[in-house]
Amino acid sequence: MNLHEYQARELLRRAGIPVPPGEVATTPAEAKAAAERIGTGKVVVKAQVHAGGRGKAGGVKLADTPEQAADVASKILALTIKGLRVEKVLIAPAAQIVSEAYIGVIVDRASQSPVMMVSPAGGIDIEEVAAKTPEKIFRMRVDARYGLLSHQAMELAFHLYTDVALVRQAADILQKLYRAFVDAGASLAEINPLVVTPKNEVVALDAKIVVDDNELERKPAIEALRDVSSENPSEVKARDANLTYIKLDGNVGCIVNGAGLAMATMDLVKYYGGEPANFLDIGGSSNPDKVVAALQIVTADPNVKAILFNIFGGITRCDDVANGIVAATKQFTVKVPIVIRLTGTNEQEAVRILEGVGMKAMTDMDLAVQKAVEVAKKGGAAA
Amino acid sequence: MSIFINNDTKLVVQGITGRDGSFHTKQMIAYGTKVVAGVTPGKGGQKFENTVPIFNTMAEAVAATGANTSVIYVPARFAVDAVFEAADAGVKLVVCISEGVPVLDMTRVMPFLKEKGVRLIGPNCPGLISPGQAKVGIIPGQICIPGPVGLVSRSGTLTYEVVYQLTRAKIGQTTCVGIGGDPIIGTNFIDCLQAFQDDPATKAIVMMGEIGGTDEQNAAAFVKAKVKKPVVGFIAGQTAPPGRRMGHAGAIISGSSGTAAEKIAAFEAAGIAVMKRPMDVVELVKARL
Numbered sequence: 001m002n003l004h005e006y007q008a009r010e011l012l013r014r015a016g017i018p019v020p021p022g023e024v025a026t027t028p029a030e031a032k033a034a035a036e037r038i039g040t041g042k043v044v045v046k047a048q049v050h051a052g053g054r055g056k057a058g059g060v061k062l063a064d065t066p067e068q069a070a071d072v073a074s075k076i077l078a079l080t081i082k083g084l085r086v087e088k089v090l091i092a093p094a095a096q097i098v099s100e101a102y103i104g105v106i107v108d109r110a111s112q113s114p115v116m117m118v119s120p121a122g123g124i125d126i127e128e129v130a131a132k133t134p135e136k137i138f139r140m141r142v143d144a145r146y147g148l149l150s151h152q153a154m155e156l157a158f159h160l161y162t163d164v165a166l167v168r169q170a171a172d173i174l175q176k177l178y179r180a181f182v183d184a185g186a187s188l189a190e191i192n193p194l195v196v197t198p199k200n201e202v203v204a205l206d207a208k209i210v211v212d213d214n215e216l217e218r219k220p221a222i223e224a225l226r227d228v229s230s231e232n233p234s235e236v237k238a239r240d241a242n243l244t245y246i247k248l249d250g251n252v253g254c255i256v257n258g259a260g261l262a263m264a265t266m267d268l269v270k271y272y273g274g275e276p277a278n279f280l281d282i283g284g285s286s287n288p289d290k291v292v293a294a295l296q297i298v299t300a301d302p303n304v305k306a307i308l309f310n311i312f313g314g315i316t317r318c319d320d321v322a323n324g325i326v327a328a329t330k331q332f333t334v335k336v337p338i339v340i341r342l343t344g345t346n347e348q349e350a351v352r353i354l355e356g357v358g359m360k361a362m363t364d365m366d367l368a369v370q371k372a373v374e375v376a377k378k379g380g381a382a383a
Numbered sequence: 384m385s386i387f388i389n390n391d392t393k394l395v396v397q398g399i400t401g402r403d404g405s406f407h408t409k410q411m412i413a414y415g416t417k418v419v420a421g422v423t424p425g426k427g428g429q430k431f432e433n434t435v436p437i438f439n440t441m442a443e444a445v446a447a448t449g450a451n452t453s454v455i456y457v458p459a460r461f462a463v464d465a466v467f468e469a470a471d472a473g474v475k476l477v478v479c480i481s482e483g484v485p486v487l488d489m490t491r492v493m494p495f496l497k498e499k500g501v502r503l504i505g506p507n508c509p510g511l512i513s514p515g516q517a518k519v520g521i522i523p524g525q526i527c528i529p530g531p532v533g534l535v536s537r538s539g540t541l542t543y544e545v546v547y548q549l550t551r552a553k554i555g556q557t558t559c560v561g562i563g564g565d566p567i568i569g570t571n572f573i574d575c576l577q578a579f580q581d582d583p584a585t586k587a588i589v590m591m592g593e594i595g596g597t598d599e600q601n602a603a604a605f606v607k608a609k610v611k612k613p614v615v616g617f618i619a620g621q622t623a624p625p626g627r628r629m630g631h632a633g634a635i636i637s638g639s640s641g642t643a644a645e646k647i648a649a650f651e652a653a654g655i656a657v658m659k660r661p662m663d664v665v666e667l668v669k670a671r672l
Contacts, residue, residue, distance in 0.1 A: 107486050107487065107490060107566065107567070109566045109567060109596045109597070109598075109633070110596075110597065112489065112490060112493045112567045113490045113493070113494075114487075114490055127638050143494060144487065144490035144491045144494075145491055145494060145495075182487060185485060185487060187486060187566075212485055212486050212487065212632075213628075213632070214459060214483045214484060214485045214486065214632065215485045215487070217459075217460060217483075218460050218485075244628075244629075244630045246624070246627050246629065248622070248624065256540075257540055258538060258539050258540030258541060258630075259538065259564060259629055259630025259631045259634060260536070260537065260538020260539065260540065260541030260542070260564070260591070260593055260619050260630075260631070260634075261538065261539075261540040261541040261543075261544055262629070262630060263541075263593060263594070263619035263620040263622075263623060263629055263630075263634070264541050264544070264617075264619045264661055266622040266623075267619060267620070267621045267622050267643075268660055268661070269622070270621065270622050271659060271660060276622055279623070279627075279629055279630065281630040284482075312540040312543050312544050312547070314509075314521065314522070314523045314539070314540060314543055315521060316540075343547070344523065344526075344543070345523070365544060365661065365662070366660060366661075366662050
């Protein structure tokens, strides 16, 4: 789960990291009032959306007066950045900047541990720095049992600054960032830029935190930060039904048990000249209700011209899936043809249930995918 | 022959009285696995299905039965504690089925396992099966038959699909290992490739990868340098969009890294025969046995 910048800033502030004041506004009037309260004169107005490249998209602008802040906010609040509508802006004082650095911590798959990263080349996309000037990024593996130790933080901070007063401030921030990362259950936490002000203070200007979804169950305070309005409504509905759904642009709706098989099914749709409309994993022990929810979600996508079930019964029982399909077709009309492939646990029972309502089931994945692609190409006219 | 588990496996089930634990324990026993103990705190002294003794702690279970392997079916938030307990109790192989384990928990337990010399398989995996000998986990026994193919995969049901294709074509397996779909897992492709290379009964290897991370690329380099047996591979997720978690926590393309195209290219460069469709496994393996 991604946190908004204003949420990440608040977590860092609570961890003791110096963060300039800032307020969230959802209307131009609120933006004006916030700028008046901040009272430093010049402010920056920043779109709060889960998309990179906000600046380039016109989502970050300076304002000299509270009136101008209102004007700028009204423009930003009208934007859609990478398909996401801007619902909130952050108002913060426009900082005076002597230098910009990057600091961050990620969970690194290769070393199976947290890794701290720092770079004196801050303020720009760190992936770009990594690609163009990798020598400007310094990494340190952290033993998660001990956390980031003082001497390690100092060593990293000396890569950023030469003035020891700045180094000590940065080292302190690095240790606090690491603790905030662990406390939030994050897979990534970064400050970019970390700036030095004319008063020689090291301050976090922008913050990004990505939380590991598997932590949310035991961290209700973090889960409460979820902004449902910034997510695709179908994906929210799927999550509520304990399904994983990701919308794509094709016309073959896919309902599969297991993530690997779901991806392989989508790939096979493509292999036979079709385009998958979605990824949808109904998971392990699928009760019929989950199947009903899955069909509701997939049929709500107007692009879908055929629906393909691909079920390999292990823990998932084929008869549960069949009962779900039958229940769904009784609750609402499915206007596009359904192609069903199921094999494994309770397959015979499932076939009988489906035949009872005049539906057919196939056992071969390859043939079922070919059929679904063919049906979708005909515009879903005849099954 | 086989890798990791065989007729000498003496298994303890952590979470034996839970819904998943009890269901799959029955299946494992029916398959012929030697389930010697179960652990559920507070139920020590009872018996599972009137046969398998239950203990309060792993230490007691291992001391009383000499178990050498454990399998974990506890809820995700307790799973890493169960891994620590198993490793501390002295089993040498721990298989964690639980899905949804926080990745920071994994960063704490991995150094501990290395120091103890304990192998972890998973988490978020279907476990493993050596057909005709033992199964530890949830892979359906009836889709496997003994034979010469070693299989390793990051997925569950996609593994079943491919094993099923092989079995239908009367091509059996030495061991099928599901290593799990999380970003940090205990046993990776290379560990399994090395074990299959060292197992005289394994004549060919099938490797099922997916998008996200660099394990497949590293495995391809290992195949080129060290594996003398034929390898057939598959990568799932060619149609996956970047930046989205495709069900598995580890199946995500970050920036431009971890794509299917990059992994397929690495496989091909290492001389691995790449399946275009799951059903291609039969022809590709047949041609190499």
